Amino acid sequence: MSIRARLRTATAVALTAAAIWVPAGTAAAEDISPGATAQSLFNTIGPHPVATAVRTNPCQESLFGMVQHVVVHLLGNRDDMTCTQAFPNGLESPIGVNTYYPADIADLTAAPLLVFTPGINSNPGMYDALARQWVSHGFVVTIPYDYVNSLVHVPALGMAAALLADRDPNSPLHNKIDLSRTVFGGHSAGGQAALQAGTLFPRVAAAIDPELRVAGVLAIEPGPLAVGSLIGVPTLFLTGYNDFVVPDFAWVRWWQYNLTFAAPAWIANARGVSHFSPVDGLDAYLSAGTAVAYLRYLVFDDEAAKQFFTGPNWLLPHDKTYFSVHRNAQADAL
Template sequence: MAAAIAVFATVAPTATADIPEPGTTAQSVFNKPGPHPVATPVRTNPCQESVWGMVEHIVVHMLGNRDDMTCTQAFPNGLDSPIGVNTYYPADIAELPAAPLLVFTSGFGANPGMYDALARQWASHGFVVVIPYEFFNSLVYVPALGVATAVVAARDPNSPLYNKIDLNRTIFGGHSGGGQAALQAGTVFPGIASTIDPAMRVRGVLAIEPGPLAVGALVSVPTLFLTGYNDFVVPDFAWVRWWQYNLSFQAPAWIANARGVSHFSPVDGLDNYLHTGTALAWLRYQAFGDEVAKAYFVGPDWRLPADKTFFSVERNALANALN
């Protein structure tokens, strides 16, 4: 995010969703709160309460965002440590089976609180969500910090997440530089997961407008690339296709380019970020086997191509062969 601002300045399985009517969008079906209340120690405030946050606030609104962003006090938006991990989980997790883990990395220069609404939605649908951050948020050691935090919590008898994280259903996600880091994690972690924990298995990668320092040919787990028609920072026609999606031949991969989505839309409100429903549908499909969600991605009549939200959608041969 910071790099783009500089450029501008200089120039437990939840219930399966009801079967949607023909012509409905993933956004209208899945962009809804889940059945679980959310627990988190994270506290946010309007980003414009700091000088750095005010600059970010002005820029994203000039570039089309409609809602005000939220931030934590992590430096430079406040005086808290610039390095850490924010955790969200279902408040009723003690009554649920172990929950899948989503390790989501913020964009370059973005404050982790900007993804608070997304994290809360995912947690309300039964995920344990960890958001590791250290300002740059662009290399694999950042999601590794999230994994370490989750593993420690799952093994700590004093943690509410003790024995409540299902590492067998680990998904990496991220936006911009964080999407790049998530793809790097999808390259590195599948081969070493069992050495971290015998139960750990990487189920997929959610790469939202990812940076260029990742190669699709090296990712060995199912991957969804989300791009934006109005994104001039990570254009759909650039590296996200050239050496990421187009070179994804080890595992099923999808790419969806949404109309009206810019590079900063993921830090807008849930209703104004038009990929929100699609991201949740894919997560539910990968983590819970949700059949309605799966129908948007799998089968000869997969629903995503008919979804009017998208300018274009594609899937590779391995995704095409799924049933």
């Protein structure tokens, strides 16, 4: 074989390998076209199948769920919510942890952990679609709940469940959770609990497990009981222009984002998003793609996702999904 032919063959192999390593459904950094949105690029199902013992049903199958169903539809949700049998939507315990993980996790070295806390009075099954999307992109996801879902003990419960599974030789997650890439997330009261976890856990991580490190926080329309000045890890605040429960101009900006001085922080206010949009369908929740992009940037250093959050020409401010986007000085320096 001639040198030129060998070079052509080597180039083809390299390009094929590169294509294999680009996650399904997401763009390579060089493929981002002007005007592309995080929703169009990252609101996708990733390459990993999902494994979970969680079973859901339409929320309106219970009396309490019917009330929730009517309320969210009156407030603009498009799709029907799903619920588990956790009380008061059923007769199972109102306290627990739902766990989702890549079905092919045995083939992975380890997967990052996302502990996601629901909103107050929410059923954990309402976040089933989001959890499955995050798992398909390579995360282990725990959804801890106690119905109130407002304080740091709830994400602590989700963390404890993940630690036990990682240490259990009979669990498919044994030695498969990368605790050094742990993210706390949550919606509404659960977002407030995630911010509390982002305040507490970095300070006590070494005492819990020498491998544990908090990579960041994803706070979706969070409640008021958290203060930005206490947070020391990267944090993305996602708000909604149509949200009258957690308005973008209220505490989420006053004493959460505006007071986050010790770590990079971003805040993005999405047009057409209400307080209950995160429990709508993935296409109806217009920040679903941004959440995936942030998580991929945070723990995988995904080059395409990174362009939405870092650098002098970062893309999120130009994303037409958002009415306003800001980042603090620490994020500017990245």
